Amino acid sequence: MTKPPELSNYWQNHLRVAFEKSAPQLYRPMLHASLAHVVMLAEQGLLPAARARQLLGGLRELLAAGDDRFAFDGSVEDVYYLVEQRLAAAAGIRPSELDVQLARSRNDLDAGVFRMVLRENVLDQARQACAAAEAAAAQADRHADVLITGFTHRRPAQPTTLGHVLAGYAEALLSQAEELLSVYDELDVNPLGSCAFAGTDLPIAPPRLAELLGFRETFTSSYEAVAGAEHLMRTAAVQARILATGARMARTMLDWMTYGWIATPDSYCQGSSIMPQKKNPVVLEHMCSMAGAAAADLAATMNNVGAAWYEDSNNATTDVQEHLWRAGDRSVRFLTLMRGLLEELTPQNPPSPEEVVATGATTTAIAEALAGAGIPWRGAHSVVGALVRQAPPAEWTAAVVAAAIAEAGLGTVDDSVVEAALAAGLRPQQVLDRPQDGGPGAAAVRRTAELALARARVLASAFADRRAALGEAESKLDAAVDAVLAGGRG
Numbered sequence: 001m002t003k004p005p006e007l008s009n010y011w012q013n014h015l016r017v018a019f020e021k022s023a024p025q026l027y028r029p030m031l032h033a034s035l036a037h038v039v040m041l042a043e044q045g046l047l048p049a050a051r052a053r054q055l056l057g058g059l060r061e062l063l064a065a066g067d068d069r070f071a072f073d074g075s076v077e078d079v080y081y082l083v084e085q086r087l088a089a090a091a092g093i094r095p096s097e098l099d100v101q102l103a104r105s106r107n108d109l110d111a112g113v114f115r116m117v118l119r120e121n122v123l124d125q126a127r128q129a130c131a132a133a134e135a136a137a138a139q140a141d142r143h144a145d146v147l148i149t150g151f152t153h154r155r156p157a158q159p160t161t162l163g164h165v166l167a168g169y170a171e172a173l174l175s176q177a178e179e180l181l182s183v184y185d186e187l188d189v190n191p192l193g194s195c196a197f198a199g200t201d202l203p204i205a206p207p208r209l210a211e212l213l214g215f216r217e218t219f220t221s222s223y224e225a226v227a228g229a230e231h232l233m234r235t236a237a238v239q240a241r242i243l244a245t246g247a248r249m250a251r252t253m254l255d256w257m258t259y260g261w262i263a264t265p266d267s268y269c270q271g272s273s274i275m276p277q278k279k280n281p282v283v284l285e286h287m288c289s290m291a292g293a294a295a296a297d298l299a300a301t302m303n304n305v306g307a308a309w310y311e312d313s314n315n316a317t318t319d320v321q322e323h324l325w326r327a328g329d330r331s332v333r334f335l336t337l338m339r340g341l342l343e344e345l346t347p348q349n350p351p352s353p354e355e356v357v358a359t360g361a362t363t364t365a366i367a368e369a370l371a372g373a374g375i376p377w378r379g380a381h382s383v384v385g386a387l388v389r390q391a392p393p394a395e396w397t398a399a400v401v402a403a404a405i406a407e408a409g410l411g412t413v414d415d416s417v418v419e420a421a422l423a424a425g426l427r428p429q430q431v432l433d434r435p436q437d438g439g440p441g442a443a444a445v446r447r448t449a450e451l452a453l454a455r456a457r458v459l460a461s462a463f464a465d466r467r468a469a470l471g472e473a474e475s476k477l478d479a480a481v482d483a484v485l486a487g488g489r490g
Contacts, residue, residue, distance in 0.1 A: 103193075133170045146161050150164075254284040268340070290333070291334075353428050354394065
């Protein structure tokens with residue numbers, strides 16, 4: 001048995017660690033990219049037919065093997081050379097006879113497979129984002145008339161509904177999904193063919209590589225194709241954004257469970273080690289922690305890119321991949337959890353109208369009713385503010401309100417006006433009849449939910465089209481390989 005080589009300090013403490021993280025992500029995409037490259041070289045007459053068949057046969061053998069073992073034995077420095085090592089063995093040729101890197105650099109290959117991996121992950125995120133948006137919109141429609149107290153700055157503010165909040169979160173998810181679509185399209189540009197960054201004098205066909213690998217278009221600048229990092233920063237930013245906004249919603253849902261407004265779902269809870277009555281929805285705490293981790297990955301990505309030169313530099317491209325892969329996986333899991341929680345969301349004991357009134361959340365309605373009767377808004381605001389500091393609105397009388405208005409120097413008000421204002425303050429459920437588009441009125445919430453559902457389905461269809469395009473490209477690549485193996489040129 002051959003003893004593995006002694007690893008140097010650099011190989012042990014960096015190359016080994018980088019290999020173990022990147023090989024499972026990049027190995028198979030590199031094989032697919034290499035299939036397309038060899039096909040293109042054969043079609044362009046840049047490879048002898050026999051050599052092209054050897055290489056394609058070897059690449060297909062490696063893909064069929066499904067080898068997930070990536071032990072770093074010190075025989076190669078990274079996954080790029082692992083592919084060459086295994087390909088030479090599979091093709092039955094010496095490593096010195098390999099032509100797979102003709103008119104290709106590790107630079108453009110890395111840039112290409114990074115985009116390929118991120119494309120798949122963005123599609124996974126998008127599927128869950130659209131599904132979570134549909135779940136939020138469906139629940140908004142279902143619970144458009146479930147009255148709750150809305151908060152600002154962690155204090156009771158105004159009456160609203162569960163549906164109103166959920167419809168708002170559906171819009172946020174849809175905004176994130178639209179950003180994912182834009183990010184995907186920026187990722188979906190083929191950098192292969194740019195080589196180290198300056199291209200080649202050989203008559204290669206980068207658009208053919210784009211076609212065989214499912215890229216929407218090919219690069220316009222070979223320099224940016226290798227040195228660029230805009231698509232990487234945007235990917236990190238949308239991942240962090242999804243989790244940051246989602247964490248805010250998770251905290252709100254945790255409050256709702258604590259207040260008893262919605263049920264605490266058993267399937268998302270852990271028990272207490274000592275208190276038998278406890279049912280702890282710790283998943284929501286974990287989701288908030290996920291958001292912090294995604295923010296750290298975004299910061300690391302931005303810091304690395306900003307510390308690099310505008311050229312091929314590991315800081316700006318290779319070294320940020322770990323952050324993107326990790327945050328992308330975290331984003332998929334977060335959205336999957338959020339979708340599940342939203343689908344199970346069930347009202348339990350939402351606050352009664354009397355409980356909403358007791359918080360002071362209806363006082364804006366009282367002030368608006370007074371202002372509508374001719375009292376200047378700021379004066380009405382001051383009077384109601386002074387009264388609510390003395391007693392809750394349910395304890396006010398028409399005489400008390402009229403006296404407060406008079407004492408403020410705002411004149412005499414008809415009893416009917418005061419009675420109407422008090423009625424507005426004692427009936428928070430009136431908000432369900434508010435006709436304003438986008439507001440908490442039940443009909444308005446259902447219109448918002450309907451629009452959100454339609455947008456979610458349009459976006460889901462757009463992402464499905466992009467995934468289908470990848471499947472079509474894979475079929476084209478298989479057919480092109482078959483043609484070369486059969487003795488044709490594509």
